[in-house]
Amino acid sequence: MSEAARRARAQTGRARRRRRFVRVLLVIVSVVVIVWAGLGAWFLSDRHRSEPAKSDAIVMLAGADDGRHGVARDLLRDGYAPELLVSNPDAAGKKKAAELCRMEAAECFSPMPKTTAGEVRAVREIAEDAEEFGDGWESIIVVTNKPHAARAGAFFRRCLEDAGDGGGPITVRVVSIEGLDISRLPIHVLRETAGFIKEATVAEAC
Structure with a gap:
């Protein structure tokens, strides 16, 4: 085989390997995007949230000034509960x-850990x-943001299953704010997924 033929074969082999690598990379990226989009849709699903109803207390979870403070205040003023925990x-x-x-009617507390x-x-x-x-x-x-509703609801229900009257x-109703900064959704998905994994593997005590 001539030198030119060997070089041509080597170039063909490299081209095939590059194409194979690109195909594999595209498959991996596609799977990641699909999974990420699915998780985002699941975390934002309405199934994790409830309509407010008369309760013994309103609990506003810590977070940014994203509208949760107004929601909690309005729920209290509308008479959904006699007490607000901030x-x-x-x-x-x-x-x-x-x-x-x-x-x-408000009581503030600083949880440990936060x-x-x-x-x-x-x-x-x-x-x-x-x-x-x-x-x-x-x-x-419980008042929080949309992405946090699923994990907050699951955690509160598990840990309050024997703490009621x-x-x-204790029946837990999660009410979330309506607004959401879509640009921060990937961060929310990562945080909430990690939180679920931690809860499942570490089994944090109530």
Whole structure:
């Protein structure tokens, strides 16, 4: 075989390998995009949220000034619950949270750790105190953003299944804000997916 023929064969082999690599890469990228889009749609699904109803308390989870403060305030003023619990008023959105804390029916708390798990534990302790004083809870409204609704609802329901009136479960209704910064959706999907994986593998205590 001549030198020219060997070079041509080598070039053909390299071209085939490049095409194969590009095809594999396109398949991987397509799968990642499909999975990511599916997760985003699942996290934003209405199935994770409820219509507000009369409850024993409203719990606003910590977060940015994305509209949750107004939703929590309106729920309280509309008489959906006699008490508003505001999580982590010294973190993001602290000015809005501080305004809520000045309301007569509001109680602010700083969970430790400052995570959803910490918030659930803090709310459970408050619910247990209410039960101890003969005023056990039967239901709560949890206010958060859309992507967080699925994980927050699952975590609260699991950890409040025996913290209600008479040792029964507390009904958890998750109400989310309507707005969403779509540019931050990938960050939300990553955070919420990691949170679910952590809960499933580490089994955080309530």
